[in-house]
Amino acid sequence: GENVEQHPSTLSVQEGDSAVIKCTYSDSASNYFPWYKQELGKRPQLIIDIRSNVGEKKDQRIAVTLNKTAKHFSLHITETQPEDSAVYFCAAKFGNEKLTFGTGTRLTIIP
Amino acid sequence: GAVVSQHPSWVICKSGTSVKIECRSLDFQATTMFWYRQFPKQSLMLMATSNEGSKATYEQGVEKDKFLINHASLTLSTLTVTSAHPEDSSFYICSARDGGQGSGPQHFGDGTRLSIL
Numbered sequence: 273g274e275n276v277e278q279h280p281s282t283l284s285v286q287e288g289d290s291a292v293i294k295c296t297y298s299d300s301a302s303n304y305f306p307w308y309k310q311e312l313g314k315r316p317q318l319i320i321d322i323r324s325n326v327g328e329k330k331d332q333r334i335a336v337t338l339n340k341t342a343k344h345f346s347l348h349i350t351e352t353q354p355e356d357s358a359v360y361f362c363a364a365k366f367g368n369e370k371l372t373f374g375t376g377t378r379l380t381i382i383p
Numbered sequence: 384g385a386v387v388s389q390h391p392s393w394v395i396c397k398s399g400t401s402v403k404i405e406c407r408s409l410d411f412q413a414t415t416m417f418w419y420r421q422f423p424k425q426s427l428m429l430m431a432t433s434n435e436g437s438k439a440t441y442e443q444g445v446e447k448d449k450f451l452i453n454h455a456s457l458t459l460s461t462l463t464v465t466s467a468h469p470e471d472s473s474f475y476i477c478s479a480r481d482g483g484q485g486s487g488p489q490h491f492g493d494g495t496r497l498s499i500l
Contacts, residue, residue: 306488306489308491313474313494313496314493314494315476315491315492315493315494316427316476316491317491318488318489318490321488361426361427368415368480370417370429370432371417371429371489373426373427374426375425375426376425376426378424
């Protein structure tokens, strides 16, 4: 089955700086890669996703890049703000199969 | 956007009690729903995949007689934790996939925090 690794597990950045979280996956057939943001005690919220037919996708301060050859994808947050502090999870899946989640990254934005 | 409603949000009960959690898709039909368990500071662990009108598919290590899943309609799936014990205390989250979007994104409920005394 699919295995997703996520790094780092914790990340602290100064407000205004950029944050990068990286994930690798094992199943080359995986074709859908979402990123979720989860605040304490709340539901995971989809913030951006990418499919395997594109290499990069951007939505305002958030971007995701995908390298199919290396089987890794990354989340980039620019101009970070205190409200970006949360736990971020990457995930991967193929077609209608189940999502496999990474282990999460606790991002802290230092004012 | 797609909304998934999960109830109750918080349950505290005595050991031995059975607890039912509901997951509803409010504005779309969900042929597939997923049940996750999340321990503090850990990732989401998939427990089972619930398909409307058929038996749920449980992940390895998850007791199907302990965690009963029913997906009787295209908008409702229920998880019943039977004879709950303190070790079952956790955050349970459901998610649903829009049946009309095929391999589209999953939308999560608000979760249920279960505390067994």
